[in-house]
Amino acid sequence: MFRLPPVKLWRWLSLVMLFAAAVSTLAGTCFIHGNLVIHWSASGEPNGFAGKWILWGLLLLAFLSMFAHASFSMKRPGSSPLNREMACAFSAGLVMLWTVADAALVVYHFYPLEMVPNAALTIVIGSFVLFSVIAYIREKRNLYYSKSA
Numbered sequence: 178m179f180r181l182p183p184v185k186l187w188r189w190l191s192l193v194m195l196f197a198a199a200v201s202t203l204a205g206t207c208f209i210h211g212n213l214v215i216h217w218s219a220s221g222e223p224n225g226f227a228g229k230w231i232l233w234g235l236l237l238l239a240f241l242s243m244f245a246h247a248s249f250s251m252k253r254p255g256s257s258p259l260n261r262e263m264a265c266a267f268s269a270g271l272v273m274l275w276t277v278a279d280a281a282l283v284v285y286h287f288y289p290l291e292m293v294p295n296a297a298l299t300i301v302i303g304s305f306v307l308f309s310v311i312a313y314i315r316e317k318r319n320l321y322y323s324k325s326a
Contacts, residue, residue: 182246186315187265191243191272198239198276202232205283213282214289221291235279242271262319266312273304 216225281297
């Protein structure tokens with residue numbers, strides 16, 4: 178039922194990001210005293226707070242996202258399934274999303290700069306675009322080599 182992504186690149190990338198999320202969660206749990214900022218107003222002022230449990234929730238989401246590739250590649254009524262490469266890339270993108278969110282909360286606690294959430298958002302959006310482009314190129318390359326053989 179729970180299987181890691183079948184494409185080696187995305188499997189290893191997801192495992193590395195999950196490890197980074199675990200390190201960030203443990204660091205936040207051990208070194209942060211008090212609540213974390215989890216929401217900012219339109220002007221950039223913190224206006225939402227949560228306990229350290231939120232880090233463990235994000236770690237759980239990162240862990241579960243490693244197995245999302247199976248859901249992305251299923252045929253459903255009204256939608257086309259993604260190919261194996263793209264499904265694994267999107268799964269890795271979800272792991273990246275939760276890992277970056279986890280790390281950003283911890284970093285913001287120690288360095289409350291407006292740049293931290295903005296950088297996290299840029300990294301998440303950029304990773305989804307980059308992972309999609311890499312998956313597309315890898316799929317096209319694999320199709321080319323399989324036809325020429």
